Each structure stands twice: as C-alpha cells, then as structure tokens.
Amino acid sequence: MKTLTELKRTLKPGTRIRCIENTYRPELNGKLRLVTRTQTNGFYWMADDAMKESWTPYCKASLFKFDGNAFQFSLGRGDHHVKLEIIETT
Numbered sequence: 001m002k003t004l005t006e007l008k009r010t011l012k013p014g015t016r017i018r019c020i021e022n023t024y025r026p027e028l029n030g031k032l033r034l035v036t037r038t039q040t041n042g043f044y045w046m047a048d049d050a051m052k053e054s055w056t057p058y059c060k061a062s063l064f065k066f067d068g069n070a071f072q073f074s075l076g077r078g079d080h081h082v083k084l085e086i087i088e089t090t
Helices: 004-010
Strands: 016-022 032-039 042-047 054-057 064-067 070-074 081-088
Touching: 004 064
Parallel strands: none
Antiparallel strands: 016 032, 016 081, 032 042, 042 054, 064 070, 070 081
C-alpha cells in the first residue's frame, strides 16, 4: 500500500490487523483486531478480547505513512501515533 485510497480499498469487514505501536494507548500494542465495518471516513474494529466495537477515523492523507502491509497515522494529540499491520484480508 502506498496511499490512503489504497488502504480504504483494502480494509473491509473481516480484515485482520495487528497493532504494532500505539503511543497513546500502549496497552493495545501487539493486539489483534478484526475490522467489522467500514465507512468513507473511518472503520470499526473489534479486539479479540473486547465486547464492543471501536471506531478509528481516517485523518488527513498527509498524516499517513505506508510501509508494505503496515501503515502509521498521527492521532493529532501531540506526537502520538498508531502503527497497524494488515495480517489477513478477505
């Protein structure tokens, strides 16, 4: 993946992603997630040990960095960022 548009096409319900690094919520590092719903402005996911969905909005394309199947984006809260890796697509 090289662009936000490509990421949006890849993330579909059933896609499994892994949190590589979350500087705002480090307890999520290493956790697997399952994309449950997608929208044009973000996606819903569920952690393996969670009972409810969480929402992740897409930020500006300029705040994304792509590296193969991994992508990183700024949270807009100081220097905090999240890096996720796509493990399996549907």
